[in-house]
Amino acid sequence: MQKKIPSENIKDLRSKTGAGMTDCKRALEASSGDVAGAIEILRKKGLATADKKSNRIAIEGLVESYIHAGYRLGVLVEINCETDFVARQPKFQQLAKDIAMQIAACQDVKYVSQVDIPETTVKYEERLELQKDDLVNKSDEIKSKIAKGRLEKRLKELSLLDQSFIKEQSITVGELIKQHISLLGENIRVRRFQRFLLGEGLESKSNNFVDEVSDMINTK
Known part of the structure; x- marks a missing residue:
């Protein structure tokens, strides 16, 4: 029974x-x-x-911003859905806020997904891995195998969708978006984003914004 x-x-x-x-x-x-x-x-x-x-056309949505405490780091991200109705939903808007904060916390992320990474960048990263000192005395077969694994890891580091969600480490950002697609009943995608770091390119000083953003989240 x-x-x-x-x-x-x-x-x-x-x-x-x-x-x-x-x-x-x-x-x-x-x-x-x-x-x-x-x-x-x-x-x-x-x-x-x-x-x-996930293949349905998403042309509505919103542009979300995140400004980190101290006003030294900012993010703009465009997130699309299928209708203006969903774009106005609190759950969709919260998703956009979470993703903007995620981008601020992940300094290595440069692309939305791995498919957006240019082939020139992939080849460059592959060459770097193959030229590392600890592979010099390895056979070509072993060297290629190790470099391939490291390259896959590096490409994930560059991809937003492959990042562990900062508020729930057991899922990735890609999985978070899929959960909201199921919840809201529409295709959702991150189209583009831009990170702005005060003085970037003008000075060498850097701060650990990952820890700062994480601490801010944990104190809320």
Whole structure:
């Protein structure tokens, strides 16, 4: 006999995930009442739904800004959705704010995704890896294998969508966006962004903004 799921548990799961009541009930039943398991089930279903919508045209949206405390670092990011209705939704606007803050915290990020990285940059990074001192005495086969792994890691460091979300390290920014595609029912994409660092190119002084932004988030 299937275990009856209390309505309070269903409502609690709905508040945590934004999924419909029926979906929450089914997920809890499938996980025998385990909330963590139910969340994982809904996440997998949500991501699958998001993948189907990821090719739809997104021309609405908004431009979000983030100015770090001290006014020395700023970010502008354009995030698109399919309709102005979704662009006005608080969840979409919060997503835009979170992504702007993410960009501010990730100084190595230069591109939205790996597919945006120019081939010249990929070749340059590959040459750097192959020329590192610890590979000099390796065979060509081993050298190529190690360099390939390091290159993949480096390309992820340059890609916004591959970053761990600063507010929930267990998911990437790409997965965060897919969750919102499922939640809001429209394709969502980051089109472009620009980071502004006061005095950049004029002085060599640098600050650890990653730690500063993280500390600010944790104190909220």
